[in-house]
Amino acid sequence: MTETRLTAVLTALAEQSRPATIDPATWRKGKRRRRIRVVTAVAAVLMVIAAGPLLLSGSGWQSMPPADQQRPIVPSRVYPPLTGEDTIVEAPGGPAAILVAGDRELRGSDIWGWEGRSLIVGQNGSYRLARTVGETTAGAGGLLLSPDGRYLAGMPWIEGTHWPSSGEQQVAIVDLSTGKAVLHSGGGPVAWAPDGRSILVEESVPDRPQWVGSLRLLDVQTGELRQLPPVNGRARAGNYAAFSADGARLAIATETDLYVIGLGDSSWRKLATLSSRDRIAGPGAWLPDGSRIAVYYIGGCEEPPCDETQLSQRLFQVEYLDAQTGQPTAGPQLAPAMGLAARMLGWQRDGDAVVAVYSPEMDAVRRTGDTYWSETDWWTVGGVELLEFRADGSRHRLVELPASALFVEVPADLLDRFGGPSPTVFEGAVRIVLAVYWPVGQVGELCLVIVIASVVTGWRRRRRRQRNVTGNEV
Amino acid sequence: MEADRASFEVYVQARTAALSRVAYLLTGDHHLAEDLVQQTFLRVAGVWQRVAAQGDPDPYVRRVLYHQHVSWWRQARRLTQVSLSGADRPVDDRADQIGVTLVVQRALAKLAPKQRAALVLRYFEDLTEAQTAEILGCRVGTVKSQVRDGLARLRQLAPELADLLEVKA
Numbered sequence: 001m002t003e004t005r006l007t008a009v010l011t012a013l014a015e016q017s018r019p020a021t022i023d024p025a026t027w028r029k030g031k032r033r034r035r036i037r038v039v040t041a042v043a044a045v046l047m048v049i050a051a052g053p054l055l056l057s058g059s060g061w062q063s064m065p066p067a068d069q070q071r072p073i074v075p076s077r078v079y080p081p082l083t084g085e086d087t088i089v090e091a092p093g094g095p096a097a098i099l100v101a102g103d104r105e106l107r108g109s110d111i112w113g114w115e116g117r118s119l120i121v122g123q124n125g126s127y128r129l130a131r132t133v134g135e136t137t138a139g140a141g142g143l144l145l146s147p148d149g150r151y152l153a154g155m156p157w158i159e160g161t162h163w164p165s166s167g168e169q170q171v172a173i174v175d176l177s178t179g180k181a182v183l184h185s186g187g188g189p190v191a192w193a194p195d196g197r198s199i200l201v202e203e204s205v206p207d208r209p210q211w212v213g214s215l216r217l218l219d220v221q222t223g224e225l226r227q228l229p230p231v232n233g234r235a236r237a238g239n240y241a242a243f244s245a246d247g248a249r250l251a252i253a254t255e256t257d258l259y260v261i262g263l264g265d266s267s268w269r270k271l272a273t274l275s276s277r278d279r280i281a282g283p284g285a286w287l288p289d290g291s292r293i294a295v296y297y298i299g300g301c302e303e304p305p306c307d308e309t310q311l312s313q314r315l316f317q318v319e320y321l322d323a324q325t326g327q328p329t330a331g332p333q334l335a336p337a338m339g340l341a342a343r344m345l346g347w348q349r350d351g352d353a354v355v356a357v358y359s360p361e362m363d364a365v366r367r368t369g370d371t372y373w374s375e376t377d378w379w380t381v382g383g384v385e386l387l388e389f390r391a392d393g394s395r396h397r398l399v400e401l402p403a404s405a406l407f408v409e410v411p412a413d414l415l416d417r418f419g420g421p422s423p424t425v426f427e428g429a430v431r432i433v434l435a436v437y438w439p440v441g442q443v444g445e446l447c448l449v450i451v452i453a454s455v456v457t458g459w460r461r462r463r464r465r466q467r468n469v470t471g472n473e474v
Numbered sequence: 475m476e477a478d479r480a481s482f483e484v485y486v487q488a489r490t491a492a493l494s495r496v497a498y499l500l501t502g503d504h505h506l507a508e509d510l511v512q513q514t515f516l517r518v519a520g521v522w523q524r525v526a527a528q529g530d531p532d533p534y535v536r537r538v539l540y541h542q543h544v545s546w547w548r549q550a551r552r553l554t555q556v557s558l559s560g561a562d563r564p565v566d567d568r569a570d571q572i573g574v575t576l577v578v579q580r581a582l583a584k585l586a587p588k589q590r591a592a593l594v595l596r597y598f599e600d601l602t603e604a605q606t607a608e609i610l611g612c613r614v615g616t617v618k619s620q621v622r623d624g625l626a627r628l629r630q631l632a633p634e635l636a637d638l639l640e641v642k643a
Binding site for chain 1: 479482483486490491493494495496497498499504507508511512515516517518519520521522574575578579582593594597598600
């Protein structure tokens with residue numbers, strides 16, 4: 001009964017109310033308010049997404065430097081770069097310890113005009129981006145680090161350079177300590193000489209890009225060019241030249257022959273015949289004493305067609321050729337590398353080899369008659385590992401690379417200095433998490449721009465309309 | 475789009491008076507009640523298509539109304555200082571209908587908004603505890619305690635209504 005009384009009292013009280021006068025424009029205003037709220041919320045989320053990496057990268061929150069700055073060390077783990085990571089031009093990080101190129105967050109986006117954003121980890125632990133107009137490789141015909149890590153060589157599409165309007169083939173040499181780039185004529189980069197003062201460049205023949213073009217030795221300080229003897233034949237892009245450790249000889253491999261050029265007197269001679277299954281092992285093919293040249297013999301699918309599985313199971317067995325006679329000879333017994341391709345960077349003092357081993361891209365196929373197919377092309381490679389092949393037959397990973405890494409390059413002078421400190425686990429985790437949403441972040445940043453532009457445009461349009469209405473009423 | 479707009483306007487026309495009554499009980503002020511109903515319809519308009527598609531819009535609209543009311547209180551606490559239209563009138567000790575109404579009105583204004591909302595939902599809108607909990611976005615136990623505390627507070631504020639307030643919370 002009393003419940004009924006309270007209800008009755010409340011009802012009586014409610015009867016004193018007056019029906020609200022509802023604005024006839026409630027529907028339009030409500031819809032508009034909803035739109036504004038949604039846009040604001042989306043913009044806020046996008047700003048958080050975009051601002052996170054930018055704040056982290058701009059806060060000076062960088063990797064831990066090596067304990068001994070006088071003895072640079074290659075970090076044991078490399079994490080992905082942040083979205084707004086400084087570039088080598090914006091904030092030079094000094095000489096490099098390692099260079100990683102690849103896909104996803106290492107690829108960049110055409111939205112901003114840079115499709116290549118290779119990561120350079122400095123000898124001081126800094127993370128910097130080397131941005132290029134297109135996707136690029138590291139080591140295999142793309143970006144090359146000088147032996148001391150101070151210079152980065154590449155085609156003149158690196159940030160800070162301009163592609164020559166004349167169409168002349170040039171090489172860009174970027175000083176990683178200053179961020180300054182210098183262009184030199186003579187051709188694109190092939191391999192650094194061991195002393196780091198000169199680099200082998202090649203001016204390719206336009207209608208025969210896979211043939212060895214005109215080879216020259218470029219002095220990077222003076223820009224002086226020295227023409228080398230001509231070598232005729234098709235070469236495997238990104239892997240056909242190797243300097244001896246003393247810099248006195250240069251091995252050039254075509255698909256059929258191995259030549260040795262004496263750099264003192266510009267002499268040259270054919271050292272050996274190569275089969276389709278033979279490859280010069282890489283820029284570190286010469287053994288340190290200069291007596292032998294390492295060659296990979298490929299087991300598995302070499303003659304097309306080869307599917308992804310077959311390409312991933314190829315075996316690269318090291319063999320040695322006498323540098324004087326070209327005859328097979330003995331050398332360190334290394335386990336074979338398995339994968340799409342292998343590229344020997346060099347040798348350590350204890351006789352172990354440092355090798356980048358590539359795996360094929362998903363669904364990669366080598367088709368019959370595909371004359372442009374390259375086993376170290378950006379579109380063919382799907383992953384990379386940097387391994388140490390020991391003389392006892394064992395293999396060990398030297399650096400843990402980001403999942404999106406496709407190519408890796410280490411300065412020749414640092415091949416004995418692995419195992420250095422990496423960013424903290426926390427920083428690494430953040431970098432990995434941010435890399436996961438890298439594509440989303442890119443699209444998000446674009447959406448943010450579009451949303452802001454739309455809001456501003458809509459606001460101006462409404463203002464104009466209101467002004468017109470007011471003017472008409474007046 | 476036009477059909478949605480038409481159905482919304484029909485709904486507004488049909489429900490404005492009822493919602494105004496609830497809003498008045500919650501705010502105790504004609505102007506605030508009008509604002510509350512207006513704000514509620516503004517919010518509902520933005521999502522009307524989705525709300526209407528679910529069937530009966532009433533539960534959602536009611537939820538928006540009550541939450542908007544609590545939100546106002548949280549933002550400015552202005553609803554705690556509402557001026558009741560009948561607050562200055564002398565209270566009739568004989569506890570006749572008019573007098574009781576005025577006393578309840580004044581006492582309601584001094585309750586916390588959630589307590590007021592719980593009492594209005596339970597005793598004016600005649601909803602169950604479960605329905606009240608759903609609208610307020612809380613557990614049934616919370617509704618029970620809000621009602622119990624609200625009634626206790628009313629008794630404290632208006633001892634003359636003790637008989638009226640002997641209800642089962």
